[in-house]
Amino acid sequence: MNSKLTYNKSDLVSEISSSLGLNVKNTSDALDQFLKLITTRLIISGRAEIRGFGSFSKKTIRPRKFINPKTKRISYLSETYTIYFNQSKKFFDDLKV
Numbered sequence: 875m876n877s878k879l880t881y882n883k884s885d886l887v888s889e890i891s892s893s894l895g896l897n898v899k900n901t902s903d904a905l906d907q908f909l910k911l912i913t914t915r916l917i918i919s920g921r922a923e924i925r926g927f928g929s930f931s932k933k934t935i936r937p938r939k940f941i942n943p944k945t946k947r948i949s950y951l952s953e954t955y956t957i958y959f960n961q962s963k964k965f966f967d968d969l970k971v
Contacts (some may be wrong), residue, residue: 916957928961 898918915922915945916932918919923929935954942949 926962926964928959928965931958931960932956933958 887898887902887905890896890905894901901933912930916930920932921929922931929956933956935956937949937953938953940949941947
């Protein structure tokens with residue numbers, strides 16, 4: 875893999891397709907299905923685990939007050955969610971080799 879720190883979806887598709895010698899469209903479709911599966915699992919149970927890679931979990935951000943710095947208008951943001959990724963220990967061991 876490249877030494878890039880961040881990947882967007884198109885970078886990931888091109889990297890996977892070139893390293894495995896697969897068609898870009900098929901790789902994109904497979905990645906879409908994988909991401910849809912992870913997203914669905916997070917919505918239903920709040921957690922998705924891939925053994926040897928890591929786990930994704932849904933974290934709740936509490937409702938809070940927001941003040942627009944330009945207009946000084948007060949607004950309220952409702953409860954939101956973010957995705958948290960925790961790498962497995964085996965993932966770190968494989969990177970050291």
